[in-house]
Amino acid sequence: MTTTDARQNSIATVCEALGVPRGDWPFFSGLSAGPLTPNALDALCQYVDVMIADRCRKPGGDLLSQLIELEVDGDGLTTDDIRSYVVGLVADIG
Secondary structure (H helix, E strand, C coil), X not given: CCHHHHHHHHHHHHHHXXXXXXXXXXXXXXXXXXXXXXXHHHHHHHHHHHHHHHHHHCCCCCHHHHHHHCEECCEECCHHHHHXXXXXXXXXXX
């Protein structure tokens, strides 16, 4: 398996776990291809914010929904916490 194949498999795994629609996987692939530029980071954060809002209204069985429902010592994670976690996952793929 080549490095490119491994990266694509990692992107698919992360996207599937988060509940990203398959049609949006190329967006994540492009973001993970290199260092996140400020514009790419802004685009990713906006995308994740919309996903969080959607999952708050309609939770699913995905990792993002689980992060929204997670409580630590009685406190839930903030939107910033969840966004940072997702950005870290995407950044680590590259």
